[in-house]
Structures are given as structure tokens and as C-alpha cells.
Amino acid sequence: MRHDKAAMVIELARRMAASAEGLTIDEMAREMRVGRRTAERMRDAVLMLFPQVDEVSDPPTKRWRIRGGLSAFEQAPTATEMLELTKAAAALTAAGEPVRAAALQGLERKIKAAMRSTTLNRMAPDLEALVRAETIAVQAGPRPSADEAMLTAIRAAVLAQQPLGFTYCRPGAEPRRRSVAPCGVMFGRANYLVAADRETGRIQTFRLDRMSHVAPQEGVAAPPADFDLTVFASQSFGIYQDEIEDVVLRISPEGAAEARGWRWHPTQSFEDQPDGSVIVRFRASGMRELAWHLFTWGEQATILAPQRLKAVMAGELDAARRALDAAGG
CATH class of the missing domain: 3.30.70 (Alpha-Beta Plaits)
Structure with a gap:
């Protein structure tokens, strides 16, 4: 088997291990960007190399997954992958997002801690050279920020489908206490909570830097059943939503x-x-x-x-x- 085909089989195994429900043949073909027949041959190669593969019935089709994950040898990241993770954390730091940067930095430490020392030592010189050779250009603009406690409160309310309460202060207006059904957060030049009015269901945006005293509330407040945050964000040229x-x-x-x-x-x-x-x-x-x-x-x-x-x-x-x-x- 040529090296590139072997790499594709390992990559498919990683994707099968990363999927809780497993992958169908059509999903394998789509994710690996190959035809169905090629995906079937790659599946067969994975079955031969990884006997821990489970076949799961999901009528009218079947799924395959690798339970228990893969070994450190099979999962060792490349210097380029680690570089992009380092750069992503640096970009968030430069943009004034220390909390989100810290999350990526923590992930980077966990990945390195899980790597074999020989692999890490072999990668270190290349990673150091690449980090020195690439940087993030800082662009002028607002510095969005959201403290860890606020993001934790928003995420908790989203997961529990609870109302989110907060005090909102618009420029030139008196602070106002709000209670909404949180739908998610949009990160960009400014960070926004996207939420539905609990009475009308109208979707609104709130700048995180204008919010205070944020906390989940008792009760149930789910977003509209047909709401899709990605679709909502893609309707606007930027953040502000008005007539299309x-x-x-x-x-x-x-x-x-x-x-x-x-x-x-x-x-x-x-x-x-x-x-x-x-x-x-x-x-x-x-x-x-x-x-x-x-x-x-x-x-x-x-x-x-x-x-x-x-x-x-x-x-x-x-x-x-x-x-x-x-x-x-």
C-alpha cells in the first residue's frame, strides 16, 4: 500500500474513533472525499488493522466505530497541527480574548502531555522553528471580551435550556434587566449573545461587554424549534441584523x-x-x-x-x- 493510501486509512480510523455513533459508508466517502467503492475498500483496511471496530446496525444502513479510542502512536499530532493550535491561541490573545485563548492553551498542554517523550522531543525543534517563522497580524478594531464566569453562565443556560438573566446597558440608556431564551454566542469584532425574547420569540443580539450580573434562572426557555445559529449568522454581512x-x-x-x-x-x-x-x-x-x-x-x-x-x-x-x-x- 502506498504511503498516501496508508495515511488515508489511518485518518479514516481516527474519524471512526472520534465519532460516538460511528460512520456509514456514505459518510466515510463524504468525509474522505472519495467514491463509495473506495470508501468500502478503506473500511475493509481499517477492519483488518483495528480488530476493535464495532459494526452497529442503524436501519436501513450500518455504521462502524472504534470504541476505546486509538493509541498514542496512531494519534500523534504533526508539527503543523500543533503550530495551528498555537497560532489560534495567539490570535485570540492578540484579539483580547484571554479566556478563549487559555482554553486552547490548556488543550495544547493536554495533547503534549499525552504524547510519548520521544515523539515530543522529535517534534520540538520543528515546532519551535515554525512558531518563530509565522505570526498573527494584529488588525485595528474593537477588542471583544467575555470573562470566564459570563461564558460559563451562558453555556450552562444553553445546555439546560433555562432562561438567562442579565443587566443590559446600551449607550445613553438606563440599565435594564433582561430575561431571555439563550440561543448561542457569536464571536467576531464584537461578541454577541443571540437570544429569543421569551414573550414574542423574536431573535435579538446583545453585546457581551454591555452585559453584567449574568446568571441562569429557574424554569425552561428553549430557543425556537426551527432556529439555526449558523443560518442566522450567515444572513447578515456582519453582526447587525435588519431587513435582508x-x-x-x-x-x-x-x-x-x-x-x-x-x-x-x-x-x-x-x-x-x-x-x-x-x-x-x-x-x-x-x-x-x-x-x-x-x-x-x-x-x-x-x-x-x-x-x-x-x-x-x-x-x-x-x-x-x-x-x-x-x-x-
């Missing part, structure tokens, strides 16, 4: 190549134009955040639709002009 619009942008020939490589939105599509420009289309809410982003494109971006985005951009330009005039610019 059909956005159409024209990027000049000078910026077309960069625009095609840019991830604007999950629903994006591109239309090349005869003059070398490109039309970008997607459906999203969050026109203010989109307007802020379009500032970075300067004269290369032209808003074709919707009209509301044009109005928001004009408003942001007027606000910036007034601030500049006030400063004597």
Missing part, C-alpha cells in the same frame, strides 16, 4: 481580481463584465457594516443596489465629513 436585501456591487477592473478572491457572503455570485470589472451579488442584512467595509474599497466599488445601502453609505459619509469639519479638517 439584494446587494449588487460593481468592482472596477483595478480591483476585480481581488474581489473575485474575496469572501463577501455565503450567497455571493460574480459576473465578469466586458470592461474587466466584476458584478458581485448576494442577499444579506447589515447594511451599515457593509457600508463600513465598502469604505476600504474606495473608488473601486460602486453600489448598484439596494437604494437603502446607498442611503446608509451617504449617511456614513456625511457623519465622517461632519466629524472632519468639527476637527478643523
